[in-house]
Amino acid sequence: DSGVTQTPKHLITATGQRVTLRCSPRSGDLSVYWYQQSLDQGLQFLIQYYNGEERAKGNILERFSAQQFPDLHSELNLSSLELGDSALYFCASSVEPGLAGLYNEQFFGPGTRLTVL
């Protein structure tokens, strides 16, 4: 158990719908990351938040958005869903030291399996 929790574990929805995935980081971790694992794209970084602010952005679609709340949990919102959005969505967390040379291990949650029908 990494200490990172994600809900729900599974989500089945229809095209055009909107869903929200939730992540609670490990106690003490300030940074949250979202990754998408799909069959055709592999594991891809989507977005990072640090202490409530967006820190880095990857290949995240405009239909997707995220935020990190004051209690440090994060939500990933996916809207106008398409079949191709079916994937395993991981949240990870880390302590973001902000100092050069320190180790940046990211601890992964169990993932949310999204199926778009």
Place this chain on the structure above:
Amino acid sequence: AQTVTQSQPEMSVQEAETVTLSCTYDTSENNYYLFWYKQPPSRQMILVIRQEAYKQQNATENRFSVNFQKAAKSFSLKISDSQLGDTAMYFCAFIQQETSGSRLTFGEGTQLTVNP
């Protein structure tokens, strides 16, 4: 942009034997970290081993060790005394602390099967 390449989509090994998974990466930076993650059928991402680029000594964790060749940008994982529980997808990953944040870049993965 950083890239990570795993050229072996699938590998198999007999129980108790040794197997090496290959990984190459591309970066223009000097300070970074490399990781091997294991993803068993449960889909959980589990960190196996890490290597800091500034360290010349290869990292080891019990039966897992790496061969880090910085000049060649190569980072292979050796699993000794393979066990059935080692059956999983293995991902090589790279991270670099950037001023704008940090992100893991993953390779395509190698599916390892340990046969009894």
